[in-house]
Amino acid sequence: MNPMPELPEVETVRRGLSVLLQDQPVIAGFEFRRKDLRDPIPIKKIRRLEGQAIRSVLRRSKYLLFETDEGALLSHLGMTGSWRAAVPGDERGHDHFVMKFTNGLSLVYRDPRRFGILDFVERPYDKHARLRNLGPEPLEEGFHADLLWELSRSRTVPVKNFLMNAATVVGVGNIYASEALFRAGVRPQRRAHRLTRPEVERLVQTIREVLLESIRAGGSSISDYVQASGEEGLFQANFRVYDRAGEPCVVCGQQVRRLMQAGRSSYYCPKCQR
Ligand SMILES: [Zn+2]
Numbered sequence: 666m667n668p669m670p671e672l673p674e675v676e677t678v679r680r681g682l683s684v685l686l687q688d689q690p691v692i693a694g695f696e697f698r699r700k701d702l703r704d705p706i707p708i709k710k711i712r713r714l715e716g717q718a719i720r721s722v723l724r725r726s727k728y729l730l731f732e733t734d735e736g737a738l739l740s741h742l743g744m745t746g747s748w749r750a751a752v753p754g755d756e757r758g759h760d761h762f763v764m765k766f767t768n769g770l771s772l773v774y775r776d777p778r779r780f781g782i783l784d785f786v787e788r789p790y791d792k793h794a795r796l797r798n799l800g801p802e803p804l805e806e807g808f809h810a811d812l813l814w815e816l817s818r819s820r821t822v823p824v825k826n827f828l829m830n831a832a833t834v835v836g837v838g839n840i841y842a843s844e845a846l847f848r849a850g851v852r853p854q855r856r857a858h859r860l861t862r863p864e865v866e867r868l869v870q871t872i873r874e875v876l877l878e879s880i881r882a883g884g885s886s887i888s889d890y891v892q893a894s895g896e897e898g899l900f901q902a903n904f905r906v907y908d909r910a911g912e913p914c915v916v917c918g919q920q921v922r923r924l925m926q927a928g929r930s931s932y933y934c935p936k937c938q939r
Pocket residue numbers: 914915916917918919934935936937938
């Protein structure tokens with residue numbers, strides 16, 4: 666199964682959309698070709714945004730927020746969601762939603778598997794049901810070793826599950842958890858409360874590292890996800906351990922192992938990770 670877009674892919678999409686919307690165009694109207702994706706689409710509420718200018722495109726965890734003075738359109742890409750600027754004649758199957766602007770720009774949301782979300786969010790955004798229980802952003806100052814240390818002391822779950830829990834930190838999905846644990850020298854099955862202080866400090870560092878490298882590479886894009894610009898990301902060329910079961914470790918040459926944790930594949934080097 667293809668992995669879903671993770672934080673770097675969503676951040677890459679956000680940056681692409683920000684460029685398309687940098688002149689703060691006014692929403693002329695919406696075209697709803699379905700009433701639901703993963704959840705019902707609150708069509709009436711979203712229509713409240715008609716006539717509003719897009720002030721900015723924000724990202725919280727893996728949610729995109731098209732921000733106006735009246736609230737925001739929330740978009741989650743699910744597994745196969747993508748945004749693109751419509752080009753005349755470029756109609757594709759699974760184009761479910763269109764946002765049209767008075768300057769002639771149209772943004773099309775396409776999602777073959779329909780696990781995505783479209784919603785309306787009022788300020789303050791962090792009171793909304795989808796956003797209120799989210800932990801800190803991994804690339805912001807609120808995520809640091811003291812916090813991860815405190816949180817981990819009472820948690821007996823495997824460290825990989827601990828890191829992938831949005832209450833710990835948002836946006837660390839399967840690929841990035843495996844990669845960050847490899848770089849920090851920590852086995853994914855270690856219990857969170859058994860981490861040492863230096864390991865916690867290394868994990869904060871390596872989580873930031875792998876996410877930033879991926880954003881710089883334009884997201885991993887292994888699924889049929891496409892960036893807002895229509896180009897594919899390149900981070901998958903930088904995987905050191907993810908999806909490399911049976912291949913030699915890039916550091917020591919030992920065979921990379923795979924195990925299942927909470928229904929997801931984990932990859933680790935039995936020599937480099939303890
Ligand atoms: Zn190794």
